[in-house]
Amino acid sequence: MATETLNTRCAIAGGGPAGVMLGYLLARAGVDAVVLEKHADFFRDFRGDTIHPSTLQVMYELGLLDEFLKRPHQEVRQLAAQIGDEMVQVADFSHLPTHCGFIAFMPQWHFLDFLADAGKRYPTFHLHMQSEVDELLKDGDRVVGLKAATPKGDLEIRADLVVGCDGRHSTVRALAGLEVEDLGAPMDVLWLRLSRHPEDGSESLGRIEPGRFFIMLDRGDYWQCAFVIPKGGFNELRRKGLEAFRLALVALKPELKNRVREIASWDDVKLLTVRVDRLKKWYRPGLLCIGDAAHAMSPIGGVGVNLAVQDAVATANILATPLRDGTLTEEDLRKVQKRRLLPTELTQALQVFIQNRVISNVLNMKAEPKPPLVARLLNRFSWLRRWPARLIGMGFRPEHVHTQEAAPAAAE
Numbered sequence: 001m002a003t004e005t006l007n008t009r010c011a012i013a014g015g016g017p018a019g020v021m022l023g024y025l026l027a028r029a030g031v032d033a034v035v036l037e038k039h040a041d042f043f044r045d046f047r048g049d050t051i052h053p054s055t056l057q058v059m060y061e062l063g064l065l066d067e068f069l070k071r072p073h074q075e076v077r078q079l080a081a082q083i084g085d086e087m088v089q090v091a092d093f094s095h096l097p098t099h100c101g102f103i104a105f106m107p108q109w110h111f112l113d114f115l116a117d118a119g120k121r122y123p124t125f126h127l128h129m130q131s132e133v134d135e136l137l138k139d140g141d142r143v144v145g146l147k148a149a150t151p152k153g154d155l156e157i158r159a160d161l162v163v164g165c166d167g168r169h170s171t172v173r174a175l176a177g178l179e180v181e182d183l184g185a186p187m188d189v190l191w192l193r194l195s196r197h198p199e200d201g202s203e204s205l206g207r208i209e210p211g212r213f214f215i216m217l218d219r220g221d222y223w224q225c226a227f228v229i230p231k232g233g234f235n236e237l238r239r240k241g242l243e244a245f246r247l248a249l250v251a252l253k254p255e256l257k258n259r260v261r262e263i264a265s266w267d268d269v270k271l272l273t274v275r276v277d278r279l280k281k282w283y284r285p286g287l288l289c290i291g292d293a294a295h296a297m298s299p300i301g302g303v304g305v306n307l308a309v310q311d312a313v314a315t316a317n318i319l320a321t322p323l324r325d326g327t328l329t330e331e332d333l334r335k336v337q338k339r340r341l342l343p344t345e346l347t348q349a350l351q352v353f354i355q356n357r358v359i360s361n362v363l364n365m366k367a368e369p370k371p372p373l374v375a376r377l378l379n380r381f382s383w384l385r386r387w388p389a390r391l392i393g394m395g396f397r398p399e400h401v402h403t404q405e406a407a408p409a410a411a412e
């Protein structure tokens with residue numbers, strides 16, 4: 001099949017939160033950007049669905065917030081967890097010094113669809129679906145573009161910069177030979193759907209029982225459920241049989257008894273392997289990785305989407321001008337890593353601490369869990385709940401949009 005060739009300033013591999021946000025921001029700043037996404041649409045389950053206050057602040061700064069919040073979502077101002085028989089309040093977002101004092105739970109496809117639609121306003125925004133990046137073009141040591149397989153044949157893109165935003169199993173970072181440091185994760189997550197009944201109430205819930213960690217997210221007519229298991233434990237669970245798994249769910253939430261048979265086979269239970277890792281160097285000449293491609297995040301705190309968005313904002317802030325002017329250097333790419341490394345390291349350190357000190361303990365626990373001292377203090381003193389809210393909702397060093405919207409005439 002024919003090979004189509006394109007030229008652009010920035011070729012972005014991967015249309016997840018990092019890639020679509022970066023494409024949008026660069027195009028808005030008048031920089032020609034091509035985003036390549038291997039799937040035909042964004043409509044997939046089991047992706048991060050939490051839009052945090054710092055990301056909502058970015059949407060506000062972009063003038064997109066009001067339109068964005070018209071998409072179906074839930075606004076969560078407080079987070080609670082049921083530990084054994086006790087319900088404890090752990091975070092209160094309503095006092096955060098941001099435009100929105102809440103987390104918006106929104107299926108990720110709405111978020112990506114929204115940004116992709118917003119990008120279409122700019123002639124410099126190009127989104128190619130069904131385009132799977134499988135090769136980097138090189139000139140000596142320098143990356144000068146990429147190749148993608150599409151239903152119409154190969155697509156070859158020459159670019160001043162290739163950005164790998166292709167997630168935790170990044171092809172780009174592997175092709176670029178960037179070294180990955182594995183920080184380890186003691187658990188995996190099973191995702192499944194169960195129907196939501198009118199009498200259920202709507203509160204998304206985290207539940208901790210001996211050896212079990214279970215989360216239910218309200219998705220309108222169904223619950224998106226996450227069941228945390230020890231790393232590599234899926235085969236053992238399968239050996240015990242589907243009925244034993246259904247009973248384990250009922251033990252956690254007896255109200256589910258009338259619908260666990262909706263899990264008709266193991267095909268209805270999706271395994272997501274959790275990884276926490278980080279690139280030692282996020283760039284090489286002509287290439288940069290951001291989002292999960294640079295640092296795969298654990299689901300703890302639901303901060304991965306937010307970090308990916310923050311990376312995109314910082315990348316656009318630092319690179320939009322040199323990209324537009326054609327003066328990009330390796331030093332500019334180094335500045336992006338320097339800017340985002342500390343927030344990434346601190347967030348991952350916290351996630352690894354919680355994985356090893358809390359999740360591992362819960363998964364190995366035999367007796368009924370009791371809320372630890374810190375949870376009891378949070379439950380007792382409402383003002384203390386502002387701290388976890390700040391850590392989860394805003395993260396370390398939140399980014400702000402510094403790029404200006406290009407006048408249409410200035411667009412390439």
Ligand SMILES: Cc1cc2nc3c(=O)[nH]c(=O)nc-3n(C[C@H](O)[C@H](O)[C@H](O)COP(=O)(O)OP(=O)(O)OC[C@H]3O[C@@H](n4cnc5c(N)ncnc54)[C@H](O)[C@@H]3O)c2cc1C
Binds near residue numbers: 014016049165170
């Ligand atoms: C079990 C689990 C639950 C999670 N829950 C949450 C949560 O609730 N909230 C939260 O904020 N974070 C959550 N996370 C983390 C979050 O999903 C990620 O951190 C976030 O999606 C990273 O965004 P990204 O754009 O960097 O990568 P991704 O979201 O992974 O997007 C990468 C994109 O690249 C595409 N792609 C891959 N390879 C290619 C290729 N070769 N060519 C073209 N396209 C390609 C993929 O199809 C995908 O669309 C969770 C993670 C796990 C494992």
